[in-house]
Amino acid sequence: GAGVSQSPSNKVTEKGKDVELRCDPISGHTALYWYRQSLGQGLEFLIYFQGNSAPDKSGLPSDRFSAERTGGSVSTLTIQRTQQEDSAVYLCASSLYGTRETQYFGPGTRLLVL
Amino acid sequence: KNEVEQSPQNLTAQEGEFITINCSYSVGISALHWLQQHPGGGIVSLFMLSSGKKKHGRLIATINIQEKHSSLHITASHPRDSAVYICAADPGGSQGNLIFGKGTKLSVKP
Numbered sequence: 399g400a401g402v403s404q405s406p407s408n409k410v411t412e413k414g415k416d417v418e419l420r421c422d423p424i425s426g427h428t429a430l431y432w433y434r435q436s437l438g439q440g441l442e443f444l445i446y447f448q449g450n451s452a453p454d455k456s457g458l459p460s461d462r463f464s465a466e467r468t469g470g471s472v473s474t475l476t477i478q479r480t481q482q483e484d485s486a487v488y489l490c491a492s493s494l495y496g497t498r499e500t501q502y503f504g505p506g507t508r509l510l511v512l
Numbered sequence: 513k514n515e516v517e518q519s520p521q522n523l524t525a526q527e528g529e530f531i532t533i534n535c536s537y538s539v540g541i542s543a544l545h546w547l548q549q550h551p552g553g554g555i556v557s558l559f560m561l562s563s564g565k566k567k568h569g570r571l572i573a574t575i576n577i578q579e580k581h582s583s584l585h586i587t588a589s590h591p592r593d594s595a596v597y598i599c600a601a602d603p604g605g606s607q608g609n610l611i612f613g614k615g616t617k618l619s620v621k622p
Binding site for chain 2: 429431439440441442443445446447448453454456457487489491496497498499500501502503505506
């Protein structure tokens, strides 16, 4: 079956613009995760959804970041008023039921804020 | 001090060598993950373990909960094993977060 897909694969935007990143998890996976990997840095957890709910949003770097998931499937990560420090690869992963299981990663969206 | 520390940061090996990558963590965990990030950026989950040892092909992962330490071993290394290996601690709870190490960049020379 299809793996986790993300779109766009690359996004170049100007500082101050809003961007929306999309994640399609593996069909039937109830858990969905967003991560960020800045250039030369390690992975950073952003947010986790179980179904449509995110129990804790404290991992989001600032209030310019928001995420939602509808229908227990597709998720969007929105960054408002982008800053240059938002430039990174944004990765999405999903797992079947929850956090005690193998996560399957998407290819990522490479965001560059000029 | 980071909550998850990996060593070494960089590792170069000759094909066929036995490789060990170490991960120490300071938080309580419900599980520890080992991930592989290919040069192109794709990430694959290798292991998730909460005790003992797991083996998959030439890869072996061990964890010592009392010592808060895990190791990833690669037997008979091959150039295709060249990648960044990342350990990640799952502290449990409902937040769903993982705490990542900075990764070990492995290069296996033919």
